[in-house]
Amino acid sequence: MSNPYETDELVNQYLAFHYGPTYFEVPNYAVHCADICLGLMQGRSTRRALDLGCAVGRSTFELARGFESVVGIDLSSRFVESARALQEGAVLPYFLHDEGVLGHAAKASLSDLGLIDMGRKVRFEQGDACQLRAGLGQFDLVFAGNLIDRVANPAAFLDTLQDVVNPGGLLVISSPYTLLDEYTPRENWLGGVVVDGQSRTMLQGMTQALAPAFVPLGSPQDVPFVIRETARKYQHSIAQLTVWARV
Template sequence: MTEETHQGMYETDVAVSQYCEAHYGEKYFGVELFPVKCAQICLKAMKGRPMKRALDLGCAVGRSTFELAREFDFVTGLDFSARFVRIAVQLQEKGIIRYELPEEGEIVSYHEARLSDFNLDQTRERVEFFQADAANLEPHFTGYDLIFAGNLLDRLHAPRKFLTSIHERLHEGGLLIITSPYTWLEEFTSRENWIGGFRKAGEPYTTLDGMRELLKEHFRLIAEPRDIEFVIRETKRKFQHTLSQLTVWERMS
């Protein structure tokens, strides 16, 4: 096999490769893989509740979708990035992905991950993946027992619309679980559409404050917010280490 053929088998897009590693690669600095940790929290929170259908919004390359399908009858994973969705579909169909990671300069390393490595082969028939805009979902994405929105909120162009309409997709008594580091940036969300991270009447108004206000008509917060760590590997010696706040909301009647 030539070097050119070898490289052609591997995902080389920087963001795709970073997320492949963050979902299916090594643990760094003792931090659990974020989608795995979040899925475990979701499944624990759902104990004693119906677990027929779940919606994984911002699923990226799919690890949390597969993890939720360990216990849910069926899980739908949606992401705005068609590239991310293609990787998740490839894993579902073929059970394997290959990607390359930058080490330093022009030096890269080659990696592969298989669903069987994580005992997830049995979930392949219980998931589906689509490209979609979480703030403008098609009507048929509804009737869920759990909606997990992972690190999505501060990347939406219309987060207010998302929060004020998401109850329509969820059964009464179902859970909406949101994680976000609240890193609002105007390149993703116009300043007037931020739901927190600014001063209101002279006082700090956090994203949690905004979520409480926008969700209060249809949801109640049922657990203390908690921070979940995640690590994104950029090169062999450069990493992003971030805290994402996780909140659990129950859909009221």
């Protein structure tokens, strides 16, 4: 299957999602998640953060408001190229579809959002979250936004994080749990399935997969987000955000 996240359509859509206007009074998702993460770090070390599945980079830049350095990793080369261009001060044009082939141009830049100084604190890499490169190091915070339902083997992905999160550090996962066979073979689903006659949710599956290296911190919270497709079509989703402390 070709990667849809390398297409012009998805690059445009995610530049708008990260850097464009908000809709229906729903806060910017990348900013909202980063703000939650920064609030969680009060009284904790804020030396290094890792943004897995960073897409076009808004959450990475926002995390840099509170961390000394942040690494953003995404599988899409187009997404990473866009994030790096913004980091270097580029003004990126993108296209908003209105109806059919009709639409209008928009632009994204860090200077418009007061993030230009944050670019000096971040680094973007193309990479597979399930096969993180050797030498990446450890982090005080790892944020995985809308990623757990887009990897081929979620259990293996979570297992790798034991070596990436510092003891006492936090893992924050946010996802609407849109489970699709095209991304994750059904035999690898952590939840949304029946096991031994019992319903298993993603939260239950993640809890089992992360133990005993991680313990849940606080209660899950809902984080809504809106992705504009056309002037008359929007995706309105509700992610569940969970926080896990590295034992």
